Amino acid sequence: MSSLSRNFTKLMTVLIGVLIFLIVLSVMLGKSVNAAETSFPVPVSINALMVTLIDHSAHYIWDYGSMEREISADEWRTVQYYAIQLAGSGPLITLGGSGPLDKGWAASPQWTELSKKMSDGAMLALGAATSKDKAKLASAGDAVLDSCEGCHEIFKLELPTEGLTHMPDYDFLYHLFRTEP
Numbered sequence: 208m209s210s211l212s213r214n215f216t217k218l219m220t221v222l223i224g225v226l227i228f229l230i231v232l233s234v235m236l237g238k239s240v241n242a243a244e245t246s247f248p249v250p251v252s253i254n255a256l257m258v259t260l261i262d263h264s265a266h267y268i269w270d271y272g273s274m275e276r277e278i279s280a281d282e283w284r285t286v287q288y289y290a291i292q293l294a295g296s297g298p299l300i301t302l303g304g305s306g307p308l309d310k311g312w313a314a315s316p317q318w319t320e321l322s323k324k325m326s327d328g329a330m331l332a333l334g335a336a337t338s339k340d341k342a343k344l345a346s347a348g349d350a351v352l353d354s355c356e357g358c359h360e361i362f363k364l365e366l367p368t369e370g371l372t373h374m375p376d377y378d379f380l381y382h383l384f385r386t387e388p
């Protein structure tokens with residue numbers, strides 16, 4: 208082989224190497240840009256969300272649903288507010304969280320199914336609040352309760368992974384509701 212053609216082969220090998228490197232680099236950069244644009248990990252735990260968001264909003268649905276007297280217009284608005292929070296928290300917990308077992312839980316199809324069941328129950332409560340229907344609110348509360356109990360039976364350990372419970376950690380939240388006689 209002449210030295211000219213040997214040099215040409217060397218040059219081509221280097222150029223092809225550089226080309227492959229650039230293609231790989233652009234695919235990797237493209238991927239990380241997409242990931243940053245479309246999602247990021249839930250920064251708090253399922254344990255914390257259960258206590259501060261899910262349990263809290265569900266209690267308003269149950270407490271108003273079982274109230275003896277009529278529900279006022281302002282109170283129906285409150286039910287609506289918490290039903291929206293609970294409905295939105297269903298898909299939220301399918302994304303996992305920062306707790307030690309959260310990722311594994313969220314990967315289970317049963318987890319998704321029960322989270323959806325909770326959201327569906329909350330949507331029934333939202334419908335009941337919109338039509339100001341107390342009987343519907345009570346049955347929506349039952350549907351929500353079924354989802355909580357169903358999921359806890361399968362996934363929840365005896366002690367919460369981060370030690371957070373409704374009582375006593377966040378009980379003061381519920382005292383807002385207890386302002387009436």
Ligand code: HEC
Nearest residue numbers: 254257262265321322325354355358362363367368372373
């Ligand atoms: C899809 C599953 C799932 C659903 C639905 C669910 N939970 Fe949970 N919940 C869990 C798991 C798992 C834990 C334990 C978290 C941990 O220990 O990290 C938990 C923990 C809790 C805790 C804190 C721990 C404790 O023992 O007090 C409360 C309060 C709670 N859930 C209330 C509710 C309520 C109320 C509902 C329904 C409105 C509900 N949860 C629906 C899975 C679920």
